[in-house]
Amino acid sequence: MSAKVTRPYVDAFFAVAEDPGKELAALEAFQKAYDASPDLGKVLSNPGLEREKREAILSAVAARVGVPEIAGRLLTILLHNGRLHVLHELLAAFRARLDRETHAVEARIVTAQPADAAVLEALRTLVADRTKQSVRLVAAVDPSLLGGFIVSVGSARLDASLERRLEKARAALHALAPS
Numbered sequence: 001m002s003a004k005v006t007r008p009y010v011d012a013f014f015a016v017a018e019d020p021g022k023e024l025a026a027l028e029a030f031q032k033a034y035d036a037s038p039d040l041g042k043v044l045s046n047p048g049l050e051r052e053k054r055e056a057i058l059s060a061v062a063a064r065v066g067v068p069e070i071a072g073r074l075l076t077i078l079l080h081n082g083r084l085h086v087l088h089e090l091l092a093a094f095r096a097r098l099d100r101e102t103h104a105v106e107a108r109i110v111t112a113q114p115a116d117a118a119v120l121e122a123l124r125t126l127v128a129d130r131t132k133q134s135v136r137l138v139a140a141v142d143p144s145l146l147g148g149f150i151v152s153v154g155s156a157r158l159d160a161s162l163e164r165r166l167e168k169a170r171a172a173l174h175a176l177a178p179s
Contacts, residue, residue, distance in 0.1 A: 027091055078090070105131050107124065107137055109150070148162045
């Protein structure tokens with residue numbers, strides 16, 4: 001979805017949302033439920049199903065995940081306009097605007113195993129100290145790392161993975177070996 005299409009939705013959402021962060025979190029929860037059920041997308045996009053029934057299904061799912069009224073209205077508008085399938089792109093645009101307005105950055109932290117809260121908080125504090133901005137963490141697990149972590153903020157990347165440390169040790173040993 002282009003910025004030309006997303007901008008009116010983003011502007012309207014931020015004009016009426018009382019707590020954009022809370023509403024965005026609810027919309028992201030809806031997106032997870034929507035993604036978890038491929039049949040839901042098929043039903044909601046089925047033109048053979050009456051509009052009222054599709055709205056009722058959408059409202060039921062939205063209520064189940066705790067979507068507030070304003071966010072629910074947005075979902076209904078997207079359903080009516082046939083744009084519910086681009087919710088990912090729209091949520092990314094909402095997140096970008098919210099981050100700009102709150103002076104926040106997103107830090108993606110990838111670990112070999114799920115990190116405990118204390119480790120994530122220490123990494124969040126480290127990134128906040130370096131960027132001088134509030135930090136929103138997005139944690140992911142990649143078992144191929146073996147150990148350590150990788151932190152990405154925008155285009156900056158800190159690779160403290162075990163694999164990277166082994167590469168550095170291997171390069172140092174090769175540099176010491178006689179030719």
